[in-house]
Amino acid sequence: MSPEEPHPARTAAPAGAHAGHRQDHGAEAHEHSHLDPMDARVRALETLLVAQGYVEPAAVDRLIETYETRVGPHHGAAVVARAWADPGFRARLERDATAAIASMGFGGRQGEHMVAVFNSPQEHHLVVCTLCSCYPWPVLGLPPVWYKSAPYRSRAVREPRAVLADFGLRLPETTRLRVWDSTAEIRYLVVPMRPTGTEGWDEARLARLVTRDSMIGTGLALAPGDLARGDAAGGPGPAAGPASSGGAGTP
Numbered sequence: 703m704s705p706e707e708p709h710p711a712r713t714a715a716p717a718g719a720h721a722g723h724r725q726d727h728g729a730e731a732h733e734h735s736h737l738d739p740m741d742a743r744v745r746a747l748e749t750l751l752v753a754q755g756y757v758e759p760a761a762v763d764r765l766i767e768t769y770e771t772r773v774g775p776h777h778g779a780a781v782v783a784r785a786w787a788d789p790g791f792r793a794r795l796e797r798d799a800t801a802a803i804a805s806m807g808f809g810g811r812q813g814e815h816m817v818a819v820f821n822s823p824q825e826h827h828l829v830v831c832t833l834c835s836c837y838p839w840p841v842l843g844l845p846p847v848w849y850k851s852a853p854y855r856s857r858a859v860r861e862p863r864a865v866l867a868d869f870g871l872r873l874p875e876t877t878r879l880r881v882w883d884s885t886a887e888i889r890y891l892v893v894p895m896r897p898t899g900t901e902g903w904d905e906a907r908l909a910r911l912v913t914r915d916s917m918i919g920t921g922l923a924l925a926p927g928d929l930a931r932g933d934a935a936g937g938p939g940p941a942a943g944p945a946s947s948g949g950a951g952t953p
């Protein structure tokens with residue numbers, strides 16, 4: 703981490719989505735305010751930036767709309783599916799994830815320096831931003847609330863296995879856990895293991911197995927059977943949330 707390095711596009715960050723590392727240091731409680739200290743700071747910053755003419759509210763709205771509707775985990779799922787289906791692409795993703803992801807048309811702010819980490823039976827990867835909420839926007843969209851929560855940020859490094867259990871994920875003791883701390887400079891994409899029983903599937907079909915959480919490392923890719931059940935129930939879809947209500951984001 704380099705807290706002195708400004709986040710790219712800090713001024714244009716959607717309110718509450720990512721206002722930078724420094725907001726976490728020395729945040730003071732605002733007396734007589736119904737807002738929590740973080741919301742109050744974001745609100746105050748936004749008001750100042752608009753008043754000074756640095757930020758145009760309509761532009762911020764467009765940005766938020768983009769990341770809420772157009773950009774999302776379906777981009778990351780397409781990347782993972784291609785890595786599963788195409789060994790050449792997988793090798794490029796391993797060598798230079800930013801370029802490989804850009805070759806699929808995904809790039810931009812918060813995704814300038816991507817690193818892909820690959821799960822295997824021997825090793826499972828988990829991504830966190832211990833200081834704030836750095837997250838690979840171009841492939842995953844905006845981070846879920848629990849990703850930004852203090853409990854997840856601290857526990858993911860202290861007791862990753864317990865955090866995974868909160869998400870309903872129990873890995874064999876023999877699987878080594880590696881936790882990656884995102885920064886303003888480097889964002890990580892977890893490539894989950896390809897589920898068995900998917901031989902011969904095309905990329906579009908494979909992508910439906912790739913959940914958002916599996917690309918953060920708090921989940922696995924769905925099994926073909928899960929997909930059938932999900933279709934019947936109208937969910938869970940690629941952006942499903944934490945598996946348990948008492949998840950890592952709950953204090």
Ligand code: FE
Nearest residue numbers: 831834835836
């Ligand atoms: Fe961060």
